Amino acid sequence: MAARASDEALSLTAAAAVERIAAGELSGAELFDLYRERAGNEDLGAFLWLSEAAADVPADAPLGGVPLAVKDVFCVEGVPSTAGSRILHGYRPPYTATAVERLAAAGAPMLGKTNMDEFAMGSSNENSAYGPVANPWDRERVPGGSSGGSAAAVAAGLAPWAIGTDTGGSVRQPASLCGIVGLKPTYGAVSRYGMIAFASSLDQCGPLTRDVTDAALLFRHMVGCDPCDSTSLDYPAEVPLPTAERLDGVRFGAPPELTGEGIEPGVLEVFNRVRTTIEELGGEVEDIALPHTAHGLAAYYVLAPAEASANLSRYDGVRYGMRAGDGDLLSLYEETRAEGFGDEVKRRIMLGTYALSSGYYEAYYGRAQRVRTKIAEDFRAAFERVDLVLTPTSPSVAFRLGERTSDPLSMYLSDYCAVPMSLAGIPAISIPGGLSDGLPVGIQLAGPAFSEPRILDAAHALERAVGFTGEPWRA
Amino acid sequence: MPEPVADRPYEPVIGLEIHVQLATRTKMFCGCALSFGEEPNTRTCPVCLGHPGVLPTVNAQAVHFALMIGLALGCEIAPRSLFHRKNYFYPDLPKGYQISQYDVPLARNGALGDVRIHRVHLEEDAAKLVHAGASGRIHGAAGSVVDFNRGGTPLVEIVTEPDLRSAAEASEWLRLLRATLRRMGVSDVNMEEGSLRCDANVSIRPAGEATLGTKAELKNMNSFRFLQRGIDAEIARQEQVVRGGGTVTQETLHFDPVTGDISSLRSKEEAHDYRYFPEPDLVPLAPTEAMLSRADDALPELPAARAERLERDLELAPETARLLAFRGELGDFFEAAVAAANGGGDGAVAGPRALASWVTVELVPRLGDTEPTESPVTPEALAKLAGMVSAKAVSQSAAKQVLDVMAIDGGDPEALIVERGLGMAAADELGAIVDGAIEQNAAAVEQIRSGNEKAIGAIVGAVMRETKGRADGGEVQRMIRQRLTVDG
Amino acid sequence: MIERDQVLHVARLGRLKLSEEEVERMALELSSVLDHIEKIGELQLDGVEPTSHVLPLENVLRDDVPRASLPRDRALAEAPEPAGGGFGVPSPGGEG
Ligand SMILES: [Mg+2]
Numbered sequence A: 001m002a003a004r005a006s007d008e009a010l011s012l013t014a015a016a017a018v019e020r021i022a023a024g025e026l027s028g029a030e031l032f033d034l035y036r037e038r039a040g041n042e043d044l045g046a047f048l049w050l051s052e053a054a055a056d057v058p059a060d061a062p063l064g065g066v067p068l069a070v071k072d073v074f075c076v077e078g079v080p081s082t083a084g085s086r087i088l089h090g091y092r093p094p095y096t097a098t099a100v101e102r103l104a105a106a107g108a109p110m111l112g113k114t115n116m117d118e119f120a121m122g123s124s125n126e127n128s129a130y131g132p133v134a135n136p137w138d139r140e141r142v143p144g145g146s147s148g149g150s151a152a153a154v155a156a157g158l159a160p161w162a163i164g165t166d167t168g169g170s171v172r173q174p175a176s177l178c179g180i181v182g183l184k185p186t187y188g189a190v191s192r193y194g195m196i197a198f199a200s201s202l203d204q205c206g207p208l209t210r211d212v213t214d215a216a217l218l219f220r221h222m223v224g225c226d227p228c229d230s231t232s233l234d235y236p237a238e239v240p241l242p243t244a245e246r247l248d249g250v251r252f253g254a255p256p257e258l259t260g261e262g263i264e265p266g267v268l269e270v271f272n273r274v275r276t277t278i279e280e281l282g283g284e285v286e287d288i289a290l291p292h293t294a295h296g297l298a299a300y301y302v303l304a305p306a307e308a309s310a311n312l313s314r315y316d317g318v319r320y321g322m323r324a325g326d327g328d329l330l331s332l333y334e335e336t337r338a339e340g341f342g343d344e345v346k347r348r349i350m351l352g353t354y355a356l357s358s359g360y361y362e363a364y365y366g367r368a369q370r371v372r373t374k375i376a377e378d379f380r381a382a383f384e385r386v387d388l389v390l391t392p393t394s395p396s397v398a399f400r401l402g403e404r405t406s407d408p409l410s411m412y413l414s415d416y417c418a419v420p421m422s423l424a425g426i427p428a429i430s431i432p433g434g435l436s437d438g439l440p441v442g443i444q445l446a447g448p449a450f451s452e453p454r455i456l457d458a459a460h461a462l463e464r465a466v467g468f469t470g471e472p473w474r475a
Numbered sequence B: 001m002p003e004p005v006a007d008r009p010y011e012p013v014i015g016l017e018i019h020v021q022l023a024t025r026t027k028m029f030c031g032c033a034l035s036f037g038e039e040p041n042t043r044t045c046p047v048c049l050g051h052p053g054v055l056p057t058v059n060a061q062a063v064h065f066a067l068m069i070g071l072a073l074g075c076e077i078a079p080r081s082l083f084h085r086k087n088y089f090y091p092d093l094p095k096g097y098q099i100s101q102y103d104v105p106l107a108r109n110g111a112l113g114d115v116r117i118h119r120v121h122l123e124e125d126a127a128k129l130v131h132a133g134a135s136g137r138i139h140g141a142a143g144s145v146v147d148f149n150r151g152g153t154p155l156v157e158i159v160t161e162p163d164l165r166s167a168a169e170a171s172e173w174l175r176l177l178r179a180t181l182r183r184m185g186v187s188d189v190n191m192e193e194g195s196l197r198c199d200a201n202v203s204i205r206p207a208g209e210a211t212l213g214t215k216a217e218l219k220n221m222n223s224f225r226f227l228q229r230g231i232d233a234e235i236a237r238q239e240q241v242v243r244g245g246g247t248v249t250q251e252t253l254h255f256d257p258v259t260g261d262i263s264s265l266r267s268k269e270e271a272h273d274y275r276y277f278p279e280p281d282l283v284p285l286a287p288t289e290a291m292l293s294r295a296d297d298a299l300p301e302l303p304a305a306r307a308e309r310l311e312r313d314l315e316l317a318p319e320t321a322r323l324l325a326f327r328g329e330l331g332d333f334f335e336a337a338v339a340a341a342n343g344g345g346d347g348a349v350a351g352p353r354a355l356a357s358w359v360t361v362e363l364v365p366r367l368g369d370t371e372p373t374e375s376p377v378t379p380e381a382l383a384k385l386a387g388m389v390s391a392k393a394v395s396q397s398a399a400k401q402v403l404d405v406m407a408i409d410g411g412d413p414e415a416l417i418v419e420r421g422l423g424m425a426a427a428d429e430l431g432a433i434v435d436g437a438i439e440q441n442a443a444a445v446e447q448i449r450s451g452n453e454k455a456i457g458a459i460v461g462a463v464m465r466e467t468k469g470r471a472d473g474g475e476v477q478r479m480i481r482q483r484l485t486v487d488g
Numbered sequence C: 001m002i003e004r005d006q007v008l009h010v011a012r013l014g015r016l017k018l019s020e021e022e023v024e025r026m027a028l029e030l031s032s033v034l035d036h037i038e039k040i041g042e043l044q045l046d047g048v049e050p051t052s053h054v055l056p057l058e059n060v061l062r063d064d065v066p067r068a069s070l071p072r073d074r075a076l077a078e079a080p081e082p083a084g085g086g087f088g089v090p091s092p093g094g095e096g
């Protein structure tokens, strides 16, 4: 009886749990304890730290006390916050990230900190200094990255929902590979204050959830202008919960650049099935050209590493974190950073430093910024004709652990479809579209800035029609 | 055919780079209060310590002050300017980059006096690195300690064109700039305390040539005297290098004011490559009409304009006008005294020139280090005293004695004169004293009568001694002559 | 192809000490990524404005009102080498 009741509580979506709590049929504290116990026994490597107990949350708080898994990239006062890096081992920030604070205030207390690629640089979670994360669908495979811990935790039912960060696909791609929902908001919709920076002009915090409604509910309480973040904006209106069940009159554009060459056949098959489903729901799908998106990845791998190279200069062994060296200042810097950073982080620092260095700025950084302009123009033109852009989220399903670690470029390619939206600063969601060889395939819907309500509505209709019921942890 | 270079005189070419700490309440990019000698690291927060995840936010007052400076220096204000990151590693730089402005500064193309302003931009100050010495050894190595209190203080950097031609000119111009900034209230402009810091770019070229020589950068001269001596020493050093057949290399130099030596400040193990790029955590500054007019409205009359006005309207000597204009508080005191004199009405009043002299020649030495606003002497009282002198109610020398008293205890000059019996001797009293002096100086009277005019001095002296200075020397002379003529 | 010297120069700028093996590997890996990146060199981008920001924001300013600073103990709590009320570092010497 007790076991059945707890299974039932754990099977609830977050929104359903909030309703139960509001009705007095469940308490946030109970739910927290259930998840706390489950997460404490996990063996995926999803969590790096767990809260001891839930904070007191009033039952009428909008999010009722439904606990939240938080990517370790968010600073939380007094709680180890490492961004998956050895260089921040033992670091306990003196302040808390705005997004975490807002969600806690709305009634989503932190369950724990989730594993991630070091400084959010990676697409497989294999770049964590604290070990990889296994994909709950197949433990030999990666969960995607960089929010791999958050995605795996939600997919495995270790947490009802989670937040992650998306710089060039880091929420959407792991959501896709783990068979859950991941939303990358419009740049500026959610405060970045307290999010350990990777690439400041691209980083954005987003929800990873079991379904579209949960994504909308969590997103509603994350948004808003923050006086601590000059690049944040007021959200135009309260985010509604999605209700659409049909797609009548909704126009979708499928760009050949992101739906053809380089996409795995199994992924394309699911994508084409979803295309048909959209038409069955009354939507229209047409091809729409986004000619410069083919160059998105190249521009991204200039801009993101360039910003990262500066953002990571603060890790110097002086004020916090680890320190190495033999007593002179140069060795303090060079050895702290050599020992503290992993291979991928070093690669990006090298790439970014090179791209900004004297004599190369225009050829790399300057051109990449102009490509960014062209990509944003492509989207603007597309949204004159269609409401939403439709693509696969990632060119492939979850790949095997270790399969791509020796070839950085092949790893980078898993964000090929996600990066253009990041460069344009527009919102995009990944929802499960079906399975390919027993592994989830994500479908991406993108819209103009601040069109999240429209995206969520369309995703909601599509989600119901697709009927994806993947819950690997129940198997 | 040009002369051999070695024989031609050289002309120094000097440009200045000035960093001005702004007198805001908080730091440039965080809410920490500015530090004034507090215990180390008591004015810090996650933002100015460069913790992971923090973001900068721009101080509105710093922007306002920077706009005021841009306008005061006659610059064009950029319709849209950007912050950039200037990347380098140093322990006093917590983020590994300084947020500064690069290719689009807030203001450019202005002038102050004869010197053109190249650019004016906003940035953040570095922290303070304290060399701890033996007592602060860390793990056996000689260590330093970083204090982040100053880190993040708002700075305006002002860069001039190379329009200065001597150390004296540079120092004189810097005084004008300092007076201007001080008048605007945007900074404490204290060189000793580092709220005004000056670097000089110095090069030399054969006189008459238009192209610029290779410049050396002299760092952080923290007083006018050091600035002048440092530039002079650097000019001499460069001349020596060039006359010896060498070439000047571009480098950063440190002037030691104690020994007068100039040494290279950095070892150039690597060329600097700051990898500037637009700061993605901040949005552009695009001053609105409202921001610009608010900055413009906040500008007081600036020293250069004030000196001109005092010279033109009040007919002060140029030197006096500049002194009053460059020391704004003194100028304010002077103008208040002029207003009091004009409003006084009854009797003779002191004119502006006389008042200026009372302020600059008499009051200034009696002030010592205090500002005129803190002196017990009020502008009204000084105007009254000067007016009494003009009205011959008190002699010049007696009035100076009165001012001595006022400078310590304040008080009303008229009351002081009465109380101390320092008023002009009345006509009948003075007549009696003159008669007595003529009687007692028969020899001098004899000499005057035989044509030695100068001998009158002895009799005047006797009268002044007797009256303790309460008589007007000219009036006494007139009375003596009158008596000797009438008698003879 | 990125040369060994360039790798060392860039590593120094970024204050990363690389082992011999890393220098070799980095040269190869960076070259392959740069080959991909250099495709943007083929695009016609004359007259295209650079985007450093997707936001339509300007003049986001903070009022000049002081906020509480951290207690010194907290500021120094994470320091690897606190010393004399501050953050201990080796003296700069030639570094800079
Ligand atoms: Mg500067």
Ligand SMILES: [Zn+2]
Binding pocket: B027, B030, B031, B032, B043, B044, B045, B046, B047, B048, B049, B152
């Ligand atoms: Zn601060």
